[in-house]
Amino acid sequence: xxxxxxxxxxxxxxxxxxxxxxxxxxxxxxxxxxxxxxxxxxxxxxxxxxxxxxxxxxxxxxxxxxxxxxxxxxxxxxxxxxxxxxxxxxxxxxxxxxxxxxxxxxxxxxxxxxxxxxxxxxxxxxxxxxxxxxxxxxxxxxxxxxxxxxxxxxxxxxxxxxxxxxxxxxxxxxxxxxxxxxxxxxxxxxxxxxxxxxxxxxxxxxxxxxxxxxxxxxxxxxxxxxxxxxxxxxxxxxxxxxxxxxxxxxxxxxxxxxxxxxxxxxxxxxxxxxxxxxxxxxxxxxxxxxxxxxxxxxxxxxxxxxxxxxxxxxxxxxxxxxxxxxxxxxxxxxxxxxxxxxxxxxxxxxxxxxxxxxxxxxxxxxxxxxxxxxxxxxxxxxxxxxxxxxxxxxxxxxxxxxxxxxxxxxxxxxxxxxxxxxxxxxxxxxxxxxxxxxxxxxxxxxxxxxxxxxxxxxxxxxxxxxxxxxx
Ligand code: GLN
Numbered sequence: 001x002x003x004x005x006x007x008x009x010x011x012x013x014x015x016x017x018x019x020x021x022x023x024x025x026x027x028x029x030x031x032x033x034x035x036x037x038x039x040x041x042x043x044x045x046x047x048x049x050x051x052x053x054x055x056x057x058x059x060x061x062x063x064x065x066x067x068x069x070x071x072x073x074x075x076x077x078x079x080x081x082x083x084x085x086x087x088x089x090x091x092x093x094x095x096x097x098x099x100x101x102x103x104x105x106x107x108x109x110x111x112x113x114x115x116x117x118x119x120x121x122x123x124x125x126x127x128x129x130x131x132x133x134x135x136x137x138x139x140x141x142x143x144x145x146x147x148x149x150x151x152x153x154x155x156x157x158x159x160x161x162x163x164x165x166x167x168x169x170x171x172x173x174x175x176x177x178x179x180x181x182x183x184x185x186x187x188x189x190x191x192x193x194x195x196x197x198x199x200x201x202x203x204x205x206x207x208x209x210x211x212x213x214x215x216x217x218x219x220x221x222x223x224x225x226x227x228x229x230x231x232x233x234x235x236x237x238x239x240x241x242x243x244x245x246x247x248x249x250x251x252x253x254x255x256x257x258x259x260x261x262x263x264x265x266x267x268x269x270x271x272x273x274x275x276x277x278x279x280x281x282x283x284x285x286x287x288x289x290x291x292x293x294x295x296x297x298x299x300x301x302x303x304x305x306x307x308x309x310x311x312x313x314x315x316x317x318x319x320x321x322x323x324x325x326x327x328x329x330x331x332x333x334x335x336x337x338x339x340x341x342x343x344x345x346x347x348x349x350x351x352x353x354x355x356x357x358x359x360x361x362x363x364x365x366x367x368x369x370x371x372x373x374x375x376x377x378x379x380x381x382x383x384x385x386x387x388x389x390x391x392x393x394x395x396x397x398x399x400x401x402x403x404x405x406x407x408x409x410x411x412x413x414x415x416x417x418x419x420x421x422x423x424x425x426x427x428x429x430x431x432x433x434x435x436x437x438x439x440x441x442x443x444x445x446x447x448x449x450x451x452x453x454x455x456x457x458x459x460x461x462x463x464x465x466x467x468x469x470x471x
Contacts, residue, residue: 002032002153003024003029004028004032004154007157008157008209008214009207011025011062021059022058022059022060023052023056023059025063026052029051029063029107029154029156030051030107040129040132040154041111042065042110042139042145042149043065043109043154044068044080044109044111044126046108046109047108051106058105061103061104062103062104062105063106063108063155064099064155064156064157065107065149065150065159068109068145069191069192070096070159070161071190072089072106073089073091077109077192078320079114079115080112080115080123082125082339082340083314083319083320083321083340091190092190093189093190094189094190094222094225095186095187099214099218102216103217104217108155110155110158111126111129111145112124113144115307115345116143116163117345118142118410119141119165119404120138120139120141120144120404121140121142122141123142123344131148133174134398137400139170139398142161143166143170143171144170144173146159147160148170150174150205151175157205158205159201160178161194162200163200163303164198164299164414164418164421165416165417168180168443169413169429172393172442173394173397174398175441176206177203177431178202178211178428178443179211179428179460180417181201181426181453182451182452182453183200183424185219185451186200186215186218188225189224190224193306194306194307198306203215208428208460208464211428211457212240212457213236216235220233229451239458243459244280244281244462245459246280247283248283248387248388250274250277250278250390250459251287251389252285253288253382253389253391255292256391257270257391265437265442266396269444270390270442273432273433273444273463274390276463277466285385285386287389288378288382289375289378289419295415296414296415298368298371298422299414299422300351300411301355303348304348305356305364305365306352308348308349308353314341315336316332316335316337317333320340323336323338372423376422378419379423379425379449380449387448388455389445389446390445391444392416392444393443393445394413394415395412396413398440416445420447424450426450426452427446428457429444430443430444430446430464431443432444444463446460446463
């Protein structure tokens, strides 16, 4: 096995035994980057010198690829946007500090949809990322660079962010494990904000055990983020020991199966996953999430509303691109923004500004918040009857470039991941098999209640252990 093929656990074992050092591991990733990145385009930039320097200073540390919206001192942080081209971070996000103190270093910046808006990474303003399983297909998004780097063995593991599905859907498309932690589980300090009431950082890895180890390093209270509770973080790596499906009550929400446009292979793989779990001792429980049909509409009011406010700070004055054409302060704002933002980001800012404008606020934003409460209650009720939900992760496997032309069809790819994001609960995507026709990977989604990551990881691990005979 090559060093770049290792996951976190195996890398740590090798480091502990002295079989190789962090420098060897980092160098192996750098060599792999040179061999493969021109083809896959997972990374936007890779500061090799800095990565090796970090490895020299931390000889037992494991290098992690970082989505290009998380601040790391001295590294670019572009959010894959022309408006932030050339911007260099002056500080570390809390997740980066936490990683360092748990034996991880950051190595390389991976591509994404601009400001995390999208489901295919085609909205990146700075580069194209291809699916390592089929270069004519997208890696998913918005954490497409993270997923392609993990799935294509261009890193040991990666950090992604999930606002409405951006960790889980690309994980499903590229055959990796992705965890969207509960809202508040992981600090958002130093993570460029998209929709502040939804954003979460999470691990994208080659196994559930790796995800448990990395999540344990990321999670916890941060005085810089008031949404993070003070309670101690459970030992996630210990929580998955002896994981089993026996006696697990697995909820099946009919709203997640009767969906128009669901790929028959995704349906087959998800149903096989269900019966596999049942045979292994899980009890399947039918549940209902009756407000699911409103989730897309609610998300596409709340997320753009928050984005329009968050992105107001990119005005040509403080960060990144400044228009050379500007004649006064007003044209400095408008021209810098017109030149710097891509079309999807502009669309969201316009939508968000509209739904927040006076006279419309109550009708759209206020109403959406009320329906969000109903969606949250749906989950609370479902978790009264089951331990975890199992569902498809995305309605299709990875699609081809330019296949989803209009924004609405693209938005529908997040049908199964958006409701749990709105509810603030935790969810995973775990590889479940390959389509028969196109041989593309497909993941299934597990969802657990808020701050039940230990349970989520344990069920995900039990499924991962079963999956051998699925593929
Ligand atoms: N695809 C969704 C969007 O475009 C979710 C993105 C995300 O989770 N960052 O908003």
